[in-house]
Amino acid sequence: MKTNFLNRDTPLILAPMDDVTDIPFRRICRQLGADIVMTEFTSCEALIRGIPKSLARIRIQPDEHPVGIQLFGSRVESMEKAVDIASQLQPDFIDINCGCWARNHAQRGEGAALLKDLPLLERIVAAVVKTSPVPVTVKTRLGWDQNSIVILDVARIVEQAGAQALTIHCRTRNQAYKGAADWQWLAKVKATISIPVIGNGDVQTPVDVRAMLDLGCDGVMIGREAIINPWIFKMSRHYLETGEESAPPSPGERFQICLQHLNLAEQYKSPRWGTVHLRKHFIGYIRGFPEAAHIRSSLFKINDLGILRETLLAYQDHYLRVV
Numbered sequence: 270m271k272t273n274f275l276n277r278d279t280p281l282i283l284a285p286m287d288d289v290t291d292i293p294f295r296r297i298c299r300q301l302g303a304d305i306v307m308t309e310f311t312s313c314e315a316l317i318r319g320i321p322k323s324l325a326r327i328r329i330q331p332d333e334h335p336v337g338i339q340l341f342g343s344r345v346e347s348m349e350k351a352v353d354i355a356s357q358l359q360p361d362f363i364d365i366n367c368g369c370w371a372r373n374h375a376q377r378g379e380g381a382a383l384l385k386d387l388p389l390l391e392r393i394v395a396a397v398v399k400t401s402p403v404p405v406t407v408k409t410r411l412g413w414d415q416n417s418i419v420i421l422d423v424a425r426i427v428e429q430a431g432a433q434a435l436t437i438h439c440r441t442r443n444q445a446y447k448g449a450a451d452w453q454w455l456a457k458v459k460a461t462i463s464i465p466v467i468g469n470g471d472v473q474t475p476v477d478v479r480a481m482l483d484l485g486c487d488g489v490m491i492g493r494e495a496i497i498n499p500w501i502f503k504m505s506r507h508y509l510e511t512g513e514e515s516a517p518p519s520p521g522e523r524f525q526i527c528l529q530h531l532n533l534a535e536q537y538k539s540p541r542w543g544t545v546h547l548r549k550h551f552i553g554y555i556r557g558f559p560e561a562a563h564i565r566s567s568l569f570k571i572n573d574l575g576i577l578r579e580t581l582l583a584y585q586d587h588y589l590r591v592v
């Protein structure tokens with residue numbers, strides 16, 4: 270039975286991010302207030318072929334729910350088959366990626382390339398909705414480029430095809446990450462469709478979250494800021510509820526989450542890949558520590574999780590002594 274996966278009003282959602290939103294980081298973000306998390310985007314063709322790395326990307330753990338699995342592809346039948354595979358893992362929803370800007374994906378007609386072929390986009394969404402036992406959502410951009418902004422058409426198509434929410438990264442494909450996200454489109458899309466609209470793009474502070482919600486959207490999705498500041502979810506919820514900004518996490522809290530993240534990485538990653546994955550988060554975890562830049566560059570050289578833990582604990586001792 271299809272159920273409502275939006276577990277609260279104004280959900281704060283961790284954006285799907287390739288090589289970032291693995292199980293350890295999703296669990297950290299859930300703990301720090303993300304209402305919903307999503308897997309990294311995963312190729313439907315690779316899932317059908319049973320590629321172990323791709324199957325690992327869509328694994329989910331019981332304490333992650335609500336969690337969505339994000340799939341990409343450009344062939345209707347492949348998407349249907351991949352949905353069958355993904356839904357066996359019992360996600361709360363399946364999300365279709367219609368926004369990836371990367372050239373190799375675009376050349377295969379996947380991701381944001383679907384914005385240039387709206388009939389295909391419609392067929393894919395309709396087929397996935399029909400196949401999926403759980404709700405289906407779509408994540409997209411405004412259009413291919415500034416001269417082909419199609420988001421209002423996409424919104425209508427997606428709603429009519431039966432999707433239950435639409436996330437908009439308020440940039441075009443050609444912008445990639447350049448320029449500012451144009452949030453004004455969120456209000457226009459809200460006025461066009463009735464399904465929930467999730468805003469995304471350049472949210473960095475609790476004040477940004479409030480401002481995006483004030484444009485009328487139903488939830489906010491946060492990506493890059495969460496990588497270096499997963500506390501953004503908790504701090505934003507506090508701000509939404511009280512109107513007051515909360516203090517940033519103390520160095521002790523940062524350290525505790527960093528070590529917890531390391532422990533999770535040990536469970537799910539090889540010693541080497543665990544360290545590589547953690548590197549993206551160090552800038553935030555050791556922010557405010559004396560000699561943070563020096564600490565960071567030394568942590569970057571470590572390729573083993575055990576050594577990383579010892580080094581972090583030594584820095585923690587040092588820090589506690591000097592402060």
Ligand SMILES: Cc1cc2nc3c(=O)[nH]c(=O)nc-3n(C[C@H](O)[C@H](O)[C@H](O)COP(=O)(O)O)c2cc1C
Pocket residue numbers: 284285286287288289308309310339366368369408438469470471472490491492493494
């Ligand atoms: C490292 C990285 C990987 C990403 N991978 C995905 C992905 O797998 N699927 C997706 O829909 N978007 C992906 N995105 C885009 C984000 O989900 C999000 O739309 C974008 O970063 C804008 O939000 P932000 O300004 O909060 O970061 C990725 C972004 C980054 C920075």
